[in-house]
Amino acid sequence: MRLLNTLARVVKRAESQGVTLVIENIMDIDPAERRRLAESFESERVKLSVDTGHAHYAHNSTGAPPVDYFIQDAGAMLEHVHLQDADGYADRHWSLGEGTIRWDAVFRAVASLEQRPRLLLELRDKSRIHDSMRFLQERGLGR
Template identity: 60%
Template sequence: MTSLPVLGAAMPLDVLETHGDWIKAGQRDLELQDFITADVLNGDWMPLVDRARTLLDGHTGRLGIHGPFWGLSLANPDPELRALVTRRMDQGLAVCEALGATQMVIHSPYSTWMHNNLDNHPDARQEVVDLVHATLDPVIARAEDSNVTLVLENIEDKDPDARCDLARSFDSPAVRVSIDTGHAHYAHGSTGAPPVDYYVHRAGNLLEHIHLQDADGHADRHWEIGRGSVNWHAVFAALGRLESRPRLILELRDKSGVIPSAERLSALGLAR
C-alpha cells in the first residue's frame, strides 16, 4: 500500500443504523456480523439481507461477513460433525451471494495444544490439512464462482506460518488469510508467539483482511485503539509493505469506540 489506507469496521445491522453515514461518507469496507449463529442461518435471513441493502444504498466500499464459527472446527475428525461445518460454510456463502459480499471470515483450526503436539504424532500436520480440505473442498468451487474469498483468521495460532501454509494448500484465489491483532497479541503475550507485526510480515500478500482491536496480551479484549499495548506503528509499517490491499476492519466489543479508534489511528498518521 503506497498511501494511507482507509479503515473499515465490523458491526451488526443495528449498529450500522447509527454508523452508516460514517461508513458511506468514506466508502469504507464493512463486515456484517449478523450471520454467525445457527439460528440465523437455519432461519429466514432474507429480511436481514433486505435491511442491509437498504442501509447500504450508495455504499461502494467492499462488503463482507463474519462467517459462522461457534462450536465449529474446520478440522473436526468426526465425519458427521464435519458435514455440519461444511453445511454452515455453504450457508454463509449463500448469504454472501444474496448480499453481494465478496469476503467471509472463517476461523483457523490451529490451537495452542496443536502447536505443541503436531510434531509429537506421525503425519499430524498433514492430518489437519486433510481434515480442513475435507470440510472446505465441497464449497470452494461455489466460493470461486461467487467471487467470495474465505479468509482464515488466527485464533490461538502461535505459529504465523501454519495457517498460511494451509491457505496455500488450496491453490485457489478463494482462500486467503486474515489476522486479528488482538488474537496475535494474546498469543505473543501469553504463549510466546511473535509480535503482531511478524504475523503481518509472515502472511505477506496472502493477507486480505485484518481485524484491528487493541488488547493487553493476556485476553481477547477487543478494546478501542490506544487502550491496550499493541504496537500500531510496527503493524502499519508491515502493512505498508503489502500489495494485497487487505481490508482493515475495526472489530471492537464496544461499537461506540469505532469512530474514536479511527480518529486515533488517523492522528497517528497511520490510516484514515
C-alpha cells in the first residue's frame, strides 16, 4: 500500500522517539476502515483519534454510524477524543450542549474502554470552555 510506504520512515522515527501518531476521522463513513488502516502499520505508535463533531457530521450527512460507534470501534486504539458539539450540518466546534450530539452515549462508550483516552475540548470560541465543563459536570460526565 502506498500510504504504508510513504509513512514507513515517519512511523519508525515516531517509534524511536516515543511519539504516538494518531489518525483522526474527518468524513469517515465506516470507522472500521480507519482502524484497519492504523492496525496495518503494525506499530504501537500508530493510534486513533475521534473528533466528535466530524463523526456527527458524517452520521447526519453521509449515513455513517453515530459518534459512540466511532469510539467503540476504535477500542484499545483510541488515544484521544476531540470534544466539540455540532448539529450534523457542518464542523461547528460549538460548546458542548449547543448541538445535537448524544453525549450520554458518547461517554458510555468512553467509559466502556479499558484504557482512558485523552479528552480534549476543541471549541471555536475559547470563552465557552467553562460552559462546556459545566455541561459535563451537570450531567455527571466530568469534573
